[in-house]
Amino acid sequence: MEKLSPLQIERLKYQPKLPSSLSSGINCLEMSEGPATQSVRDQEQIQELFQNTYGKPVVTFKNTSSSHSSEVRNVGVILSGGQAPGGHNVIAGLYDALKSANSSNKLYGFIGGPSGIIEGNYIEFTDEFMNAYRNTGGFDIIGSGRTKLETEEQFKSSLEVCKKLNLSAVVIIGGDDSNTNAALLAEWFVKNNTGIQVIGCPKTIDGDLKNEQIEISFGFDTATKTYAELIGNIQRDANSAKKYWHFVKIMGRSASHVALEAALQTQPNVTLISEEVEEKKMSLDSIISYMTDIITRRAEIGKNFGIAIVPEGLIEFIPEMKSMISNLNDVMARMEKEGVAVSFEAVESRLDASNAKVYSSLPTLIKSQLLADRDPHGNVQVSKIETEKLLIEIISERLSELKSQGKFSGKFNAQSHFFGYEGRCAFPSNFDADYCYSLGYNAFALINFGLTGYLSSVRNLTSPAAQWIAGGIPLTMMMNMEKRHGEMKPVIQKALVKLDGPVFKQLEQNREEWAMNDKYLFPGAIQYFGPSCVCDVTTCTLQLERSKQLASV
Numbered sequence: 001m002e003k004l005s006p007l008q009i010e011r012l013k014y015q016p017k018l019p020s021s022l023s024s025g026i027n028c029l030e031m032s033e034g035p036a037t038q039s040v041r042d043q044e045q046i047q048e049l050f051q052n053t054y055g056k057p058v059v060t061f062k063n064t065s066s067s068h069s070s071e072v073r074n075v076g077v078i079l080s081g082g083q084a085p086g087g088h089n090v091i092a093g094l095y096d097a098l099k100s101a102n103s104s105n106k107l108y109g110f111i112g113g114p115s116g117i118i119e120g121n122y123i124e125f126t127d128e129f130m131n132a133y134r135n136t137g138g139f140d141i142i143g144s145g146r147t148k149l150e151t152e153e154q155f156k157s158s159l160e161v162c163k164k165l166n167l168s169a170v171v172i173i174g175g176d177d178s179n180t181n182a183a184l185l186a187e188w189f190v191k192n193n194t195g196i197q198v199i200g201c202p203k204t205i206d207g208d209l210k211n212e213q214i215e216i217s218f219g220f221d222t223a224t225k226t227y228a229e230l231i232g233n234i235q236r237d238a239n240s241a242k243k244y245w246h247f248v249k250i251m252g253r254s255a256s257h258v259a260l261e262a263a264l265q266t267q268p269n270v271t272l273i274s275e276e277v278e279e280k281k282m283s284l285d286s287i288i289s290y291m292t293d294i295i296t297r298r299a300e301i302g303k304n305f306g307i308a309i310v311p312e313g314l315i316e317f318i319p320e321m322k323s324m325i326s327n328l329n330d331v332m333a334r335m336e337k338e339g340v341a342v343s344f345e346a347v348e349s350r351l352d353a354s355n356a357k358v359y360s361s362l363p364t365l366i367k368s369q370l371l372a373d374r375d376p377h378g379n380v381q382v383s384k385i386e387t388e389k390l391l392i393e394i395i396s397e398r399l400s401e402l403k404s405q406g407k408f409s410g411k412f413n414a415q416s417h418f419f420g421y422e423g424r425c426a427f428p429s430n431f432d433a434d435y436c437y438s439l440g441y442n443a444f445a446l447i448n449f450g451l452t453g454y455l456s457s458v459r460n461l462t463s464p465a466a467q468w469i470a471g472g473i474p475l476t477m478m479m480n481m482e483k484r485h486g487e488m489k490p491v492i493q494k495a496l497v498k499l500d501g502p503v504f505k506q507l508e509q510n511r512e513e514w515a516m517n518d519k520y521l522f523p524g525a526i527q528y529f530g531p532s533c534v535c536d537v538t539t540c541t542l543q544l545e546r547s548k549q550l551a552s553v
């Protein structure tokens with residue numbers, strides 16, 4: 001028998017909570033439909049591209065006293081994209097719903113992400129196999145991948161695999177790009193009269209897959225709490241030793257939700273928010289001036305230490321960098337098509353003059369990181385760009401200049417950190433364990449009602465789980481047209497930090513105080529057992545966005 005840690009043993013026993021609307025059983029549900037929906041933008045183009053799945057209503061489930069029987073269904077499930085805590089519980093919820101609807105139902109897991117359905121690489125779930133993964137972090141149950149499902153050929157081979165397994169539905173657990181895949185596959189299956197349904201589940205630690213119906217993607221809660229624990233520990237160290245400035249880059253791709261949430265949980269001295277940088281058109285030079293000013297002022301009162309939070313995607317939001325990266329993406333896509341080898345010189349000679357100047361001004365390390373392969377969706381892999389080191393290097397130079405002019409007499413010793421992978425596979429918090437289980441359970445309810453092209457939606461999340469509202473939202477409702485690999489494509493729109501929203505305002509109102517007066521908070525490790533005010537509290541983001549005030553303030 002495999003050796004397990006005490007926490008593993010206890011978490012396997014945890015029974016996740018379901019909304020009361022789902023808890024009377026999968027065969028005792030009634031579905032209500034809202035009005036027809038529209039895509040967030042580019043309605044005509046999206047409707048044209050999704051002629052069979054566009055415009056469907058938002059749906060909501062509630063319990064009924066009458067129970068109906070459920071036909072036999074086989075379902076396939078895919079974990080897609082980056083890991084996020086709770087993925088195993090989505091599968092557990094789906095599995096339990098499917099088996100309770102009809103014990104002859106089967107759940108298949110496609111191995112290694114979307115490539116599993118294309119290549120016919122799968123396993124069948126059993127009770128014993130499923131039970132070993134309940135309430136655990138990670139995606140190791142079936143693995144994940146970033147293969148983009150978009151070509152006719154991929155759809156055809158997926159169909160062959162689905163037919164072989166006699167599947168009536170596929171569930172894709174993923175972020176914005178993966179759920180774009182789900183929407184494309186759903187449309188293709190309907191267009192080709194296959195009868196196979198596709199349902200998405202909102203996953204990503206980045207927290208950028210959200211709207212009124214999707215209050216948060218799963219994994220954000222656990223990942224941000226994990227980063228906040230680490231930042232709190234570093235703050236304690238900085239405040240003890242009083243000799244280092246810690247620059248902490250935090251994962252989250254383009255959107256700064258993760259950095260913002262971690263900052264609200266810990267109250268560091270400096271927090272950069274990419275969306276603000278873009279809105280205020282802050283150049284790299286003005287960001288450096290802003291940070292240098294705080295470092296200098298703190299040094300004047302004897303504080304040669306501090307903590308600065310840097311969102312992962314910052315570089316893409318600095319206006320001159322954004323223009324250069326967009327030009328670089330097109331140039332690299334063209335070079336790939338033409339079979340030209342990528343080098344600094346080859347790229348610089350193809351960039352527009354102003355972008356070439358920005359590119360060539362960067363340190364060699366950053367220049368080469370910007371040339372790393374794009375992900376399969378055409379995104380720059382921002383996790384590989386060491387923005388925190390770029391900032392430290394330029395700030396050090398600036399402070400040396402100030403020192404030579406007699407305008408800085410302090411010390412600047414910096415440490416860089418990147419928190420990302422540390423949080424993506426943590427044991428899901430109680431919130432994520434419950435939310436994920438509910439999302440998976442609810443995904444089967446959507447299948448049972450014959451829906452396709454929907455995202456599983458569980459909302460009212462700041463209330464106790466019993467009061468959560470379960471239903472579904474059409475994937476096309478979240479879509480617009482964006483440039484990918486040099487071409488306009490239909491994609492799910494990313495939700496960025498709203499600068500007029502309550503979450504950013506909370507930072508804005510407090511940051512001068514936090515910059516100078518060290519109001520550090522120390523959240524500590526996620527707690528799974530103990531008082532509810534410690535174990536079950538949701539993120540500041542959810543509390544502020546939904547209840548408009550923080551429980552802890």
Ligand code: FBP
Nearest residue numbers: 081082175204205206251252253383
């Ligand atoms: P998803 O959008 O697929 O959930 O991935 C999120 C993420 O963790 C980002 O925050 C990060 O930029 C990226 O994945 C890293 O990707 P990889 O795991 O391929 O290094």
